[in-house]
Amino acid sequence: MNIDALPRFALAQLPTPLEELKNLSRQLGGLTFLIKRDDQTGLALGGNKTRKLEFLVGEALLQGADTLVSLGAGQSNHCRQTAAAAAKAGLKCELILNGKIPDLPNGNLLLNDILGARLHWIERSQRAIKLAELDAELRACGRKPYLIPVGGSNGVGATGYVLAMQELTAQLNAIGHRVDHLVFATSSGGTQAGILLGARIAGFTGRLHGISIDKNDPEHFEYEAEVAQIANDCATYIGSSIRLTRDHVTVTYGFKGEGYGIVGELERDAIRLLARTEGILLDPVYAGRAFGGLMDLIRRGVFQRGETVLFWHTGGAPALFAYAKDLI
Numbered sequence: 001m002n003i004d005a006l007p008r009f010a011l012a013q014l015p016t017p018l019e020e021l022k023n024l025s026r027q028l029g030g031l032t033f034l035i036k037r038d039d040q041t042g043l044a045l046g047g048n049k050t051r052k053l054e055f056l057v058g059e060a061l062l063q064g065a066d067t068l069v070s071l072g073a074g075q076s077n078h079c080r081q082t083a084a085a086a087a088k089a090g091l092k093c094e095l096i097l098n099g100k101i102p103d104l105p106n107g108n109l110l111l112n113d114i115l116g117a118r119l120h121w122i123e124r125s126q127r128a129i130k131l132a133e134l135d136a137e138l139r140a141c142g143r144k145p146y147l148i149p150v151g152g153s154n155g156v157g158a159t160g161y162v163l164a165m166q167e168l169t170a171q172l173n174a175i176g177h178r179v180d181h182l183v184f185a186t187s188s189g190g191t192q193a194g195i196l197l198g199a200r201i202a203g204f205t206g207r208l209h210g211i212s213i214d215k216n217d218p219e220h221f222e223y224e225a226e227v228a229q230i231a232n233d234c235a236t237y238i239g240s241s242i243r244l245t246r247d248h249v250t251v252t253y254g255f256k257g258e259g260y261g262i263v264g265e266l267e268r269d270a271i272r273l274l275a276r277t278e279g280i281l282l283d284p285v286y287a288g289r290a291f292g293g294l295m296d297l298i299r300r301g302v303f304q305r306g307e308t309v310l311f312w313h314t315g316g317a318p319a320l321f322a323y324a325k326d327l328i
């Protein structure tokens with residue numbers, strides 16, 4: 001295994017901070033809370049996609065691409081970070097977004113525009129067709145597009161989170177802290193796949209709790225298999241012999257609420273709690289929902305007294321502004 005030899009384009013400010021949530025630990029009592037600040041990866045307001053994009057852009061440049069093409073929801077953090085990565089790497093960026101352009105482009109959408117990406121709005125059901133069309137169109141004009149899947153979640157992108165686990169374990173060793181539970185939002189699977197594989201490689205023994213923010217069990221049981229597949233593709237890419245199955249993947253369901261990107265009581269409470277105890281901003285779609293899920297795991301007695309729980313903040317706060325009317 002030799003990650004250092006893989007193509008990589010520097011985008012993130014690493015390591016991201018590892019902090020103790022002292023006020024929250026005191027307020028809730030009985031548990032120690034840590035937070036890993038991947039909302040502070042440093043690229044155009046940060047987030048977890050920056051780590052994946054370092055390897056995706058690395059490969060794009062190696063292949064001689066001149067354009068990054070990706071897709072996602074209107075408020076996609078991934079698309080905003082892709083637009084920023086393209087700008088920094090001197091590439092063009094084309095984004096396929098679900099739905100219709102809103103009257104007031106706010107949050108990530110505003111940033112996509114400022115960052116110079118070209119946007120294509122499409123019904124979600126049509127996006128695979130649009131992606132193929134756009135790819136063909138760009139090639140016909142002599143451009144060299146590099147396609148990044150939803151969320152940057154493939155074996156190449158997940159490499160960023162294998163390294164992130166090595167980074168985390170080094171930080172924990174330096175402060176002499178052990179983590180019993182690691183909690184994070186999971187959606188397109190690349191983050192979880194990298195964390196899972198990285199945990200094996202780095203010898204991290206804490207329990208992993210991926211909080212699904214857009215699926216409810218058993219509706220999407222194939223999600224575990226998808227995560228395992230991304231982890232195995234990543235293992236192949238980085239030259240590791242580790243292989244995982246769906247049984248290695250733990251996803252906690254039940255937090256989908258009214259649906260993806262629809263803010264409810266769970267997210268509102270979670271966002272306010274962390275903001276008012278620690279001055280840290282979560283986002284309405286991913287980290288806010290996952291942190292609400294973490295609060296629920298506490299209520300359900302999943303953690304034992306005296307244990308340490310690490311919440312991995314995956315970013316997304318720029319979307320807060322687009323959700324103003326749901327949050328106040």
Ligand SMILES: *Cc1c(COP(=O)(O)O)cnc(C)c1O
Nearest residue numbers: 077187188189191286314315316
């Ligand atoms: C994309 C995203 C996630 C989910 O990561 P996946 O790798 O898609 O599972 C979590 N939090 C935020 C803020 C995100 O933008």
